[in-house]
Structure formats: C-alpha cells, structure tokens
Amino acid sequence: MATTGQCPWCGGTDFVEAKHMPYQNIAPESSTLALVGRGDLRYTVCRDCGTIVRTYVSDVAKVRRWR
Numbered sequence: 001m002a003t004t005g006q007c008p009w010c011g012g013t014d015f016v017e018a019k020h021m022p023y024q025n026i027a028p029e030s031s032t033l034a035l036v037g038r039g040d041l042r043y044t045v046c047r048d049c050g051t052i053v054r055t056y057v058s059d060v061a062k063v064r065r066w067r
C-alpha cells in the first residue's frame with residue numbers, strides 16, 4: 001500500500017484503496033459528450049473509521065488533457 005500518513009479523524013494508519021463502480025465517473029466541466037475523457041474516481045479510505053482521506057482520478061494523463 002503506497003498510502004502513507006494518518007487519518008485526520010481517528011489517527012488510524014490502515015488505509016484501503018477504493019473505487020466507484022461503473023457510471024459514477026468524473027469528467028471535465030467542458031465536456032459535452034460524457035463518454036469522452038472520463039476518468040475513474042478512486043478513494044483512499046481509513047479502515048478504522050471509514051473516512052475518505054483522499055479522492056483522486058486514477059488516470060492522471062487523462063486529467064492533464066482536460067481544459
């Protein structure tokens with residue numbers, strides 16, 4: 001697990017990576033056709049209290065093309 005650090009809520013250090021299931025993706029606001037350039041959301045979740053400590057898009061290369 002690459003995640004380091006502490007949960008801001010409970011101080012826990014045990015995290016798990018999670019993702020949205022299909023159809024709950026993120027797209028740039030400029031996107032008119034939702035199928036283009038969509039990225040998958042990923043989360044880092046504290047195993048101790050369930051807090052999502054990080055939300056990010058898995059495909060950074062895709063994000064860098066967004067305008």
Ligand SMILES: [Zn+2]
Pocket residue numbers: 007008009010011012046047048049050051
């Ligand atoms: Zn926690």
